[in-house]
Amino acid sequence: MSRQAPTLEDVAREAGVSRATVSRVVNGVRNVDPAIQELVRQAIRRTGYAPNRAARSLVTRRAEAVALVVSGAGDTSEEAQAGFAARVFADPFFGRVVAGIVGHLRPRSVHPVLMFAESAAAREEVLTYLGQGRADGALVVSSHADDPLPALLAEASLPAVLFARPARPVPLSHVDVAHRDGGRLAAEHLLARGCRRPATVSGPLALPAGQERLAGFRDALARRGHARVPVAEGGFTHDSGLAAMAALLAEHPDVDGVFAANDLMARGACQALRDHGRRVPEDVAVVGFDDSTAAVDRHPHLTTVRQPVEDMAAEMARLLDEHIHGTRTDPTSVVFAPELVVRESA
Amino acid sequence: MSRQAPTLEDVAREAGVSRATVSRVVNGVRNVDPAIQELVRQAIRRTGYAPNRAARSLVTRRAEAVALVVSGAGDTSEEAQAGFAARVFADPFFGRVVAGIVGHLRPRSVHPVLMFAESAAAREEVLTYLGQGRADGALVVSSHADDPLPALLAEASLPAVLFARPARPVPLSHVDVAHRDGGRLAAEHLLARGCRRPATVSGPLALPAGQERLAGFRDALARRGHARVPVAEGGFTHDSGLAAMAALLAEHPDVDGVFAANDLMARGACQALRDHGRRVPEDVAVVGFDDSTAAVDRHPHLTTVRQPVEDMAAEMARLLDEHIHGTRTDPTSVVFAPELVVRESA
DNA sequence: CGGTGCCGGTAGAGCGCTCTCCCGGGTCCC
DNA sequence: GGGACCCGGGAGAGCGCTCTACCGGCACCG
Numbered sequence: 001m002s003r004q005a006p007t008l009e010d011v012a013r014e015a016g017v018s019r020a021t022v023s024r025v026v027n028g029v030r031n032v033d034p035a036i037q038e039l040v041r042q043a044i045r046r047t048g049y050a051p052n053r054a055a056r057s058l059v060t061r062r063a064e065a066v067a068l069v070v071s072g073a074g075d076t077s078e079e080a081q082a083g084f085a086a087r088v089f090a091d092p093f094f095g096r097v098v099a100g101i102v103g104h105l106r107p108r109s110v111h112p113v114l115m116f117a118e119s120a121a122a123r124e125e126v127l128t129y130l131g132q133g134r135a136d137g138a139l140v141v142s143s144h145a146d147d148p149l150p151a152l153l154a155e156a157s158l159p160a161v162l163f164a165r166p167a168r169p170v171p172l173s174h175v176d177v178a179h180r181d182g183g184r185l186a187a188e189h190l191l192a193r194g195c196r197r198p199a200t201v202s203g204p205l206a207l208p209a210g211q212e213r214l215a216g217f218r219d220a221l222a223r224r225g226h227a228r229v230p231v232a233e234g235g236f237t238h239d240s241g242l243a244a245m246a247a248l249l250a251e252h253p254d255v256d257g258v259f260a261a262n263d264l265m266a267r268g269a270c271q272a273l274r275d276h277g278r279r280v281p282e283d284v285a286v287v288g289f290d291d292s293t294a295a296v297d298r299h300p301h302l303t304t305v306r307q308p309v310e311d312m313a314a315e316m317a318r319l320l321d322e323h324i325h326g327t328r329t330d331p332t333s334v335v336f337a338p339e340l341v342v343r344e345s346a
Numbered sequence: 347m348s349r350q351a352p353t354l355e356d357v358a359r360e361a362g363v364s365r366a367t368v369s370r371v372v373n374g375v376r377n378v379d380p381a382i383q384e385l386v387r388q389a390i391r392r393t394g395y396a397p398n399r400a401a402r403s404l405v406t407r408r409a410e411a412v413a414l415v416v417s418g419a420g421d422t423s424e425e426a427q428a429g430f431a432a433r434v435f436a437d438p439f440f441g442r443v444v445a446g447i448v449g450h451l452r453p454r455s456v457h458p459v460l461m462f463a464e465s466a467a468a469r470e471e472v473l474t475y476l477g478q479g480r481a482d483g484a485l486v487v488s489s490h491a492d493d494p495l496p497a498l499l500a501e502a503s504l505p506a507v508l509f510a511r512p513a514r515p516v517p518l519s520h521v522d523v524a525h526r527d528g529g530r531l532a533a534e535h536l537l538a539r540g541c542r543r544p545a546t547v548s549g550p551l552a553l554p555a556g557q558e559r560l561a562g563f564r565d566a567l568a569r570r571g572h573a574r575v576p577v578a579e580g581g582f583t584h585d586s587g588l589a590a591m592a593a594l595l596a597e598h599p600d601v602d603g604v605f606a607a608n609d610l611m612a613r614g615a616c617q618a619l620r621d622h623g624r625r626v627p628e629d630v631a632v633v634g635f636d637d638s639t640a641a642v643d644r645h646p647h648l649t650t651v652r653q654p655v656e657d658m659a660a661e662m663a664r665l666l667d668e669h670i671h672g673t674r675t676d677p678t679s680v681v682f683a684p685e686l687v688v689r690e691s692a
Numbered sequence: 693c694g695g696t697g698c699c700g701g702t703a704g705a706g707c708g709c710t711c712t713c714c715c716g717g718g719t720c721c722c
Numbered sequence: 723g724g725g726a727c728c729c730g731g732g733a734g735a736g737c738g739c740t741c742t743a744c745c746g747g748c749a750c751c752g
Contacts, residue, residue: 005477007708018732023710033730050477054409055708057400058737065459065480085448086656089441090639099431102462109471113411113457116448125455131351131396134411238643271644293436297584298617298644310432353738364702369740379700401738404707 006047015043026051057133064110066320067135068101069126070094071142071149072118084118088143091264092293093309097141097163100313108321112139123149130158136324139316142166145206159323161316165208165333173319173332175312179209182305182338183216186259186287189303189340191224193285195257199230201244201269203261210236213261213289230255234265241265245272256284257346263288263295266302270345285346300344308336352393361389372397403479410456412666413481414447415472416440417488417495418464430464434489437610438639439655443487443509446659454667458485469495476504482670485662488512491552505669507662511554511679519665519678521658525555528651528684529562532605532633535649535686537570539631541603545576547590547615549607556582559607559635576601580611587614595622602630603692609634609641612648616691631692646690654682 008026012019017036024032025040032040043049057063070088088094101112113135117123126149129135137159140149150170153160162174190198200217203210214231221229230252232244241260245268248255258273260266266288270280278284280300288295291306315334322328354372358365363382370378371386378386389395403409416434434440447458459481463469472495475481483505486495496516499506508520536544546563549556560577567575576598578590587606591614594601604619606612612634616626624630626646634641637652661680668674 005479008710009708019709020711020733021731024731027710029711031730036731050474052404052708053478053480054400054403055737056710058398058404058708058739059710061737063400068460083445085445086441086639089435089444090438092436095432095435098435098460099429102431102460106462111459111461111475113459114414114444114448115457116452122452128396129457132399133351134399293432354740355738365739366703366741367701370701373740375741377700382700398738401707402740404709404738405740407707 005052006049007052008049011040011043011047011049014047015040061133062324063134063136065113065135066105066110066317066324067115067126067129067138068098068112069115069117069138069140069149071123071140071147072116072144085116088116092297093262093290094141096292096309097313100310101139101317103310104314104317104321117149123152127152127156127158131156137161137320139163139313139320145204159320161320161323163312163316167206167208171331173323173328173334175315175319175334175336177307177312177336177338179212179338180216180219182289182307183213183218183259184220185305185338185340186213186289187217187220187224189287189342189346190257190259190285191221193257193281193346195285197252197255198226198257198259199232199248199252199255201232201234201241201248201258201260201265203234203236203265205233210261213259217259234261234268236262236264238264238268241268242272243268245269246276249273249276249278257287258284259287259289261289263290263292263302263304266304266345267294267298270300270302281344281346287346291341295341295343303343303346304341306339306341308339312336351398352395353398354395357386357389357393357395360393361386407479408670409480409482411459411481412451412456412663412670413461413472413475413484414444414458415461415463415484415486415495417469417486417493418462418490431462434462438643439608439636440487442638442655443659446656447485447663449656450660450663463495469498473498473502473504477502483507483666485509485659485666491550505666507666507669509658509662513552513554517677519669519674519680521661521665521680521682523653523658523682523684525558525684526562526565528635528653529559529564529605530566531651531684531686532635533563533566533570535633535688535692536603536605536631537567539603539627539692541631543598543601544572544603544605545578545594545598545601547578547580547587547594547604547606547611549580549582549611551579556607559605563605580607580614582608582610584610584614587611588618589614591615591618592622595619595624603633604630605633605635607635609636609638609648609650612650612691613640613644616646616648627690627692633692637687641687641689649689649692650687652685652687654685658682 008019008022012022022040024030025037115126117126141163145167150166150172154171160172162172165174165176202214205211230248232248234240234244258269260269266286273280273284280286288302288304291304295302295304354365354368358368368386371383461472463472485507487509491513496512496518500517506518508518511520511522548560551557576594578594580586580590604615606615612632619626619630626632634648634650637650641648641650
């Protein structure tokens with residue numbers, strides 16, 4: 001701002017009332033005479049007054065901002081950082097998370113501060129940021145299993161909510177989807193379609209999401225007489241899905257149905273199948289997981305297990321709100337039900 | 347924070363010096379006796395002191411934060427907002443922008459606040475946010491031609507830097523790529539490969555980027571004897587590229603080289619070509635623009651005109667810094683050179 | 693040996709806001 | 723009619739920090 005911004009004092013003088021009264025109408029606390037209220041509003045309009053947030057934060061001890069932390073695992077080097085950001089954003093899943101969070105935050109005029117925590121230094125920064133009171137809490141989306149950030153946050157007793165249950169238990173609230181049910185849904189759909197030789201490209205087994213989607217798939221299949229199911233572990237990326245599918249095909253050329261633990265890998269699997277001369281879904285049916293934009297951005301559109309990501313993200317924001325305002329104190333987990341979306345691939 | 351955070355006062359008492367001295371060592375101004383300096387540092391460590399940013403901002407009149415505004419055009423309804431966020435993030439291009447910005451901001455421990463400005467109300471919010479001093483300036487990425495936000499920002503004389511030259515001139519700094527040169531690069535490559543019947547899927551002609559990429563392509567071709575080049579206008583999306591390519595093919599079935607004004611449309615074009623029984627690059631060569639992740643996320647990997655997006659984004663952040671600190675006052679435009687990246691598609 | 697810097701520190705004002713405390717005046721009820 | 727009680731408003735104390743004065747002491751110089 002070039003010229004000095006008007007202060008409460010200026011508005012008060014303009015309206016001929018005290019600073020306190022102006023503050024009251026701005027914040028809508030206590031009863032103020034409607035006539036005076038109107039007077040003040042006009043003065044605000046004339047002066048173009050906007051409350052200084054730093055001053056307000058100083059006394060309310062609240063920033064009205066939350067950190068949206070995208071967290072990695074290791075001690076990525078400084079140079080790799082740019083790549084990290086790009087990679088995260090490349091995941092179509094992340095856009096839905098942001099959409100859900102913003103959807104909840106915006107009506108409360110809270111805005112997310114974007115932070116990356118892929119190295120020890122970056123994690124320290126997040127902690128400091130919150131410690132300084134620049135944000136009231138953190139919404140954390142981890143991309144790896146052994147992310148140390150949640151534990152650090154909990155230890156510092158900073159308000160935080162996680163997307164997905166962490167691999168090691170941490171006393172923090174989180175939202176998640178019922179992965180087992182998702183795996184089961186995929187299994188049942190494949191079977192219902194008449195698949196005789198199902199297999200799966202699992203997620204990283206270090207991640208609860210990886211383990212449980214697999215477990216749900218396996219259990220449902222076992223219950224229907226398929227004791228041993230071929231599994232190839234992937235890393236939730238397109239290429240890992242491609243490689244895993246190729247490996248599966250090498251060992252079990254007669255597979256006729258595949259459950260990939262996310263859409264990106266499902267896409268990779270489709271490509272591997274095509275490369276090996278299999279048609280999807282005629283020869284091999286493919287079911288994905290997530291219902292990300294990757295599911296419908298090319299053909300065949302994926303049959304997939306939908307995570308209600310936007311709803312989950314909004315719930316994260318809601319939980320964080322409660323933790324910040326002290327309405328809720330102990331860690332809570334909210335689990336959403338997955339849903340099968342049938343399209344072309346299975 | 348549960349318990350009261352330590353203040354400067356506390357540290358001063360602990361170290362046995364005055365508040366001002368502690369402030370000096372924290373901010374590194376003026377000479378402080380090394381012995382005392384060490385004393386203070388220890389006190390800081392013992393107390394776990396972290397300067398309260400609200401208090402600091404109050405006196406320095408600086409937020410040490412910038413708004414990263416993703417701006418749309420129209421008056422999108424509230425419900426469409428979530429879709430807007432998801433759509434923006436789905437564009438692989440955006441991840442690179444964020445990476446570049448964060449790369450510059452982070453070493454200065456400035457963090458971007460994510461804001462969407464796709465409706466009049468949302469634009470108002472951005473203005474208020476900056477007016478309240480919650481952010482020192484704005485980095486604006488517009489997705490549409492007639493985005494009103496830049497003009498509003500300029501009018502309020504708020505520090506802001508744009509990605510890409512706005513359709514209507516606005517007294518704001520911006521970074522851009524030399525679109526014409528990019529179009530020329532594509533034309534020359536196609537010709538060098540032996541294409542005889544080049545065509546193009548242009549971007550929206552309401553956008554400078556759309557116009558100029560087309561102009562560069564056309565001019566270079568004209569100079570080499572191709573007076574009339576078939577053009578189909580697209581909307582920078584996958585589907586619009588597909589449709590435009592189909593239209594092109596219907597009118598000119600003998601095309602043997604296509605320049606698509608971005609990678610997403612190039613991908614769409616590839617699909618249209620495949621649908622019509624053409625092989626890429628054997629029958630038709632395809633050149634994209636951007637070098638986004640879309641260029642290499644499936645085969646054939648796209649030959650494309652690379653925008654140095656990360657560098658451009660970092661430059662935006664640098665320019666904004668200068669505007670905020672008053673080092674630079676008048677609007678500046680920094681134009682980057684595009685570069686041809688040859689891969690499989692042409 | 694008294695002035696003149698400068699160096700290293702303290703004192704204290706004030707950034708713009710919220711919020712508690714206080715106070716005058718009207719209402720209500722006994 | 724007088725005391726209890728609200729209700730609408732003002733005064734003023736801070737929130738934690740920065741930063742401008744200011745000040746004692748010491749080296750240096752004429």
